[in-house]
Amino acid sequence: MNLPRMPWLCACSLLIGTSAVAAELSPQTEQQVIEWRRDLHANPELGNRESRTSKLVAAHLRQLGMEVHEGIAHTGVIGYLAGAQLGPLVALRADMDALPVSEGVDLPFASKVTTQYRGETVGVMHACGHDTHVAMLMGLAQTLAAERESLRGRFLFIFQPAEEGPPEGEEGGAQLMLAEGLFSDRYYGKPDAVLGMHVTSRLNVGFLGLRSGPMLASADTFSIHVNGKQTHGSRPWDGIDPIVVGSEIVLSLQHIVSREIDITATPTIVTVGQFKGGIRQNIIPDSAELLGTIRSFDPALREKVIAAIERRATNIAEAAGTTAEFKLRPGGYAVTVNHPELTAQLRPALESVVGKQRVITMPLITGAEDFSFYAREVPGLFFFVGVTPSDQDAATAASNHSPLFYVDEDALAVGMRSMLAAVHGYLDGAAGANSGDSSDGFEGGK
Numbered sequence: 001m002n003l004p005r006m007p008w009l010c011a012c013s014l015l016i017g018t019s020a021v022a023a024e025l026s027p028q029t030e031q032q033v034i035e036w037r038r039d040l041h042a043n044p045e046l047g048n049r050e051s052r053t054s055k056l057v058a059a060h061l062r063q064l065g066m067e068v069h070e071g072i073a074h075t076g077v078i079g080y081l082a083g084a085q086l087g088p089l090v091a092l093r094a095d096m097d098a099l100p101v102s103e104g105v106d107l108p109f110a111s112k113v114t115t116q117y118r119g120e121t122v123g124v125m126h127a128c129g130h131d132t133h134v135a136m137l138m139g140l141a142q143t144l145a146a147e148r149e150s151l152r153g154r155f156l157f158i159f160q161p162a163e164e165g166p167p168e169g170e171e172g173g174a175q176l177m178l179a180e181g182l183f184s185d186r187y188y189g190k191p192d193a194v195l196g197m198h199v200t201s202r203l204n205v206g207f208l209g210l211r212s213g214p215m216l217a218s219a220d221t222f223s224i225h226v227n228g229k230q231t232h233g234s235r236p237w238d239g240i241d242p243i244v245v246g247s248e249i250v251l252s253l254q255h256i257v258s259r260e261i262d263i264t265a266t267p268t269i270v271t272v273g274q275f276k277g278g279i280r281q282n283i284i285p286d287s288a289e290l291l292g293t294i295r296s297f298d299p300a301l302r303e304k305v306i307a308a309i310e311r312r313a314t315n316i317a318e319a320a321g322t323t324a325e326f327k328l329r330p331g332g333y334a335v336t337v338n339h340p341e342l343t344a345q346l347r348p349a350l351e352s353v354v355g356k357q358r359v360i361t362m363p364l365i366t367g368a369e370d371f372s373f374y375a376r377e378v379p380g381l382f383f384f385v386g387v388t389p390s391d392q393d394a395a396t397a398a399s400n401h402s403p404l405f406y407v408d409e410d411a412l413a414v415g416m417r418s419m420l421a422a423v424h425g426y427l428d429g430a431a432g433a434n435s436g437d438s439s440d441g442f443e444g445g446k
Helices: 017-023 026-044 051-063 129-147 173-179 242-260 299-319 340-354 371-377 410-433
Strands: 067-072 076-083 086-097 114-117 118-122 152-160 193-203 209-210 213-216 218-227 268-276 287-296 326-329 334-336 359-361 380-388
Touching: 026 193, 026 380, 026 410, 051 067, 051 076, 051 129, 051 152, 051 173, 051 359, 076 129, 086 129, 086 410, 118 213, 129 193, 129 359, 129 410, 152 173, 152 410, 173 371, 193 209, 193 410, 209 326, 209 340, 218 242, 218 299, 242 268, 242 287, 242 299, 268 299, 287 299, 299 326, 334 371, 334 380, 340 359, 340 380, 340 410, 371 380
Parallel strands: 086 152, 086 193, 193 380, 209 359
Antiparallel strands: 067 076, 076 152, 114 118, 209 380, 213 334, 218 287, 218 326, 268 287
16 A cells, blocks of 8 residues: 655654653543543434534534534534644544444443434444544544644544444445545645544553554455245245355355465455345245455455455356356445554654553454545554453453443543644654754645
8 A cells, every 4th residue: 555755754753752741631621521422422323413423523623713614424523723833734533423232331321312223223322432532532622722822733633424334325434524525625635644543442441552554454345146036945946046056155255265365464354244035934035135244454355355256156156057246335444554654653652651561562453444544545543542441351341332332431531642642742753854944844734
């Protein structure tokens, strides 16, 4: 993956020192962030429907004196803050959407919200922690706005809808925000860097997770429609059984990873998670439908897997005297890549907050994140913030997306301090990189 040049990046990590360590949060901000998080948690909204959340965010950013734009990618909000001194444009991103999950945690602010999702009444819960992301970024906006007179740089606060994916038939998320001009002169130009964080139950409070280069997988959804010929179940020879053909396809797809891919090079996953066909035990149906996911960390390998799935499905169906149509559904996610130089520059800033031994090098993660699309446009850094209480085993804690997902709120201050240190570390590096230049290096934007 080719990423653009970083004009503000300084290879000298010694410049991350005082302001990164000195960057602090007021006790009032810390408490306010907890209150925002609890309010958001009790009032979750699904992707492209985050109207209450976006109004709360926009009102807060305006109160801070920022330029605010609403309605980007349906419900997205951006706030713009200019420091007193010229410097780089740094984008900070939080996702706002919840999940169709019924909460199972006994909290005073537990979600009781229900909604219609795919024709069913479902619970709605911030089971992935996006409520914490929104609250922390609101707190960071408040802290940086208070430092405006001493800041050397500009900031784009991105509150993004539909990270978990938009409703069927709609567009959304990071891709739509970018398509609507987020990183263009329509707003404030292309940022010099984009930073994001995500809470995780796989780490205890006080720990951060980071990895240079590819960190989260690409994610694609595919469907395979298998055509058959309906007949009575007692006379299968009079028809073509799409359930049998589909079953052969499912088994064959498992051979792609085990027999066609060099599994020592990079992890790859092909999973069929849905198989629909027929309505009665003694009727062979006209068709069957398979739905699955592909996860990869290498774009060329991803293309190879896609071609192999289509080839196997088509050939197996043909051998059975029928046809199968393979489709790759729109809206997949790219590989999330942490820019290596940016990661090396800012890791010491994160270590200054929690300690060197508590910044964990994460393994490759087969989950996906649409932060990846921002990081394809400009150098990006994405890190994880542990939220499992210190007296619990993070390895056995309920995972993100679980009805029992639980956040120790002490993690909110850790996350904000870490991002604040990263921001100041980046600004210090930019200043150091330009300290010997007679020009200010200021690039474009409004």
